[in-house]
Amino acid sequence: HMPSVIEKLLCDFARSLTIINPEQMIEKAKGETAYLPCKFTVSDEDQGPLxxxxxxxxxxxxxxxxxxxxxxxxxxxxDYYQDLKGRVHFTSNDITSGDASINVTNLQLSDIGIYQCKVKKAPGVANKKVQLTVLVKPSGIRCFIDGSEEIGNDFKLKCEPKEGSLPLRYEWQKLSDSQKMPDSWLPEMTSPVISVKNATSEYSGTYSCTVRNRVGSDQCLLRLDVVPPSNRAGTIAGAIIGTLLALVLIGCIVFCCHKKRREEKYEKEVHHDIREDVPPPKSRTSTARSYIGSNHSSLGSMSPSNMEGYSKTLYNQVPSEDFERAPQSPTLPPAKVAAPNLSRMGAVPVMIPAQSKDGSIV
Known part of the structure; x- marks a missing residue:
């Protein structure tokens, strides 16, 4: 029995080096570890080095x-590719047993590409390719209200992820009260934005937004409180008045601080201007007395005939400024007093010897 051509090909294939790799496309999230399989078998004819x-x-x-x-x-x-240095390893401790699979750790977006495993054991040679896709999980989801959440108003509920690989899927849910979403919101339950029209108090409650992609998901919560319209004019006026009062208070504080600093500076300047080595000024009275005293010694040697001239000279020598403040009395002409009147006033009569024309005493 002669073997057929197909049987011969199958036998040759069984004896040749073969890589068994069921997976040809792998998706992983950024930061995770990717397992890239490469398991192989060799035939008896493959005797060369591996x-x-x-x-x-x-x-x-x-x-x-x-x-x-x-x-x-x-x-x-x-040590071949700098971008993967320290992040690629063989998974098996015994590669010769037929496992050449590798792990790529801490995946980055730069790791995206086609990985090829080549196995050679002469004369057998085989290779397989695996496509690796690195995706970013949704993260940093932020839920917020765009607009004023008052009764009768229109506003929007927004759900925004900080990062996440496309495509992204959104899902809104109400977690409080009746847990039933308003009918008008249903068409936007799977979109990042819900438009609220003519809001009512029934819309109040806690909502969740979940964002998903093929490698992960993340969620955020939103509290909605629909309240009656507020007195905006009063609120604005109150804010303005409060601001003005704050400015006035700040101005008063600055003024007081500035005034206090000026007073302290003035006191320091006055204190430094006082000099201890300067003698006190002499009084005008002592000056006048010393002046008169210095001339008093000459009175004894003066005769009655020159007393009148001395008194006039002394009066003229005293500085006029010493008598500026003295009260001025009117000058009266000398009165002639009769002898009888003098005796009444207590005067003692004194006899003055008369002289004759020739000079003898009478």
Whole structure:
């Protein structure tokens, strides 16, 4: 019985080096670890040394293929691609047993691309490709109200993720009260924005927004309180008055501080101007007395005949400024008093000897 051509091909295929790789596309989230399988079998005819090489064809077609890890001569080499340095490892401790799979840890968006596993054990050679996609999970979801949540108003409920790979799916839910969403909101239950028209108090409650993509999800909560319209004019007036009062208070504080500083500065300047080595000024009275006293000694040697001239001279020598403040009395002409009147006033008569024409005493 001669074997058919198909049987021969199957036998040759069974004896050749083969890579068993069921997965050809892998999706993982940023920061996670990707397992890239590469399990192989060899035939009895494959007697050469075992060499395993992993290549990366980046998503950017402008970059050339990069070797990221190599097994050759029973040694592992990893220092090839700087972007994956320290993040790519063989998963098996015994690669020769037929497992050349690798792990890529802490995935980044730059890791997106096609990874190729090449296994060579002469004369057998085989290779397989795996496409890796790195997605970003939704995160940093923010729920907020755009507008004034008052009865009768129109406003919007918004749900915005900080990051997340497209496509993103949104889902709104009411978590309080009747847990039933208003009918007018139903068409927008799966959109990032819900438009609220003519709001009523029944809309009040707690809502959740969940954002999903193929690698993860995140959620935020929103509290909605629909209240009656407020007195906006009074609120604005109160805010203005409060601001003015605050400005007046600040102005008073600044003025008081400035005034206090000026007073302290003035006191310091006056204190520094006082000089202890300057003698006190002499009084005008002592000056006048010393002046008269200095001339008193000359009175004894003066005769009655020159007393009148001395008194006039002394009066003229006293500084006029010493007598500026003295009261001025009117000058009266000398009165002639008769002898009888003098005796009445207590005067004692004194006899003055008369002289004759020739000079003898009578």
């Amino acid at each position: 060499d395993i090489e992993w290549l990366l064809s980046p998503a950017d077609n402008q970059k050339p293929d990069q070797v990221i890890i190599l097994y050759s001569g029973d040694k592992i080499y990893v």
